[in-house]
Amino acid sequence: MPVNINDVMQLFCHxxxxxxxxAAIKHSGRGALVVGATAFVGGLMGGPPGVAVGGAVGGLLGAWMSAGQFKPVAQILLELPxxxxxxxxDEAIGILRCLDWTDIVQLTALVMGNARLQHELIAVLRNYFTNELRADIQCGE
Incomplete structure (x- = not known):
């Protein structure tokens, strides 16, 4: 049976x-901008010591801005272009191609009943989120 992209996304979401x-998407560019801006302002106001203080304050502010911004991976998957x-x-189809299924319900049951398949599919997600989206992943289990 041809595997539908929507079925694979539903399986990943489940x-x-x-x-x-x-997952928390890292905003390193935004953090760097905050650090640079505060270091610049600190330098204008306090000279060389102001650069150090501004950079330190900006670093703390950047870390605070990105803390606690975890979203459910399923939500992120559905928002992907x-x-x-x-x-x-393309990554998942290599794992799922060997399975014989007729609909998404049966595919989900097959995967959820097989720990190896679950592990392989989660590895695909972790790899994608880490390398493509530069995100940190947390599991609630």
Whole structure:
């Protein structure tokens, strides 16, 4: 049976929800901008010591801004553009191709009943989120 991209995304979403997976997208560019801006302002106001103080304050502010911004992985998956969903699909299809299933319910049951398949699919998600989205992943299990 041809595997539908939407079916694979639904499977990933179900797996993520069962595992309680959340991701925080790193905003290193925004943090660097805050550090640079506060260091600049500190330098204008206090000279060389102001640069140091401004950089330290900016670093703390940047860390505070990005703390606690975890979103459910399933939500992020559904918001991905089609080209990004295709990348995930291409990775997952190598794992799912050997399965014999007729609909998404049966596919989900097959995967949820097999710990090895779950582990392999979660590894695909972790790899994608870490390398492509530069995100930190947390599991609620």
């Amino acid at each position: 797996l993520c929800e069962k595992k309680g997976m959340k 089609p080209a990004e969903q295709q990348k995930l699909y």
